Amino acid sequence: xxxxxxxxxxxxxxxxxxxxxxxxxxxxxxxxxxxxxxxxxxxxxxxxxxxxxxxxxxxxxxxxxxxxxxxxxxxxxxx
Numbered sequence: 001x002x003x004x005x006x007x008x009x010x011x012x013x014x015x016x017x018x019x020x021x022x023x024x025x026x027x028x029x030x031x032x033x034x035x036x037x038x039x040x041x042x043x044x045x046x047x048x049x050x051x052x053x054x055x056x057x058x059x060x061x062x063x064x065x066x067x068x069x070x071x072x073x074x075x076x077x078x079x
Contacts, residue, residue, distance in 0.1 A: 010053065013054065013057045014035045014038070016031075018031045021034075026062060033069070034057065034065070037060065038053070038056050038057050038060060
């Protein structure tokens with residue numbers, strides 16, 4: 001797969017996860033926020049394998065996501 005195709009696939013997964021969160025009542029979640037949450041995990045470790053990245057997006061729980069937003073709110077960063 002080309003990089004553009006991989007990026008598009010990952011973006012679609014993030015938007016799908018955001019839609020899942022919206023369905024259970026978290027109305028203002030965006031795919032970009034989901035990506036920032038998942039991507040923050042790899043800030044120190046570097047680029048993960050594709051299967052790890054896909055698994056982390058699909059298995060992201062609302063509590064993990066809300067913890068990420070709360071911590072960043074305390075830090076004063078947008079995500």
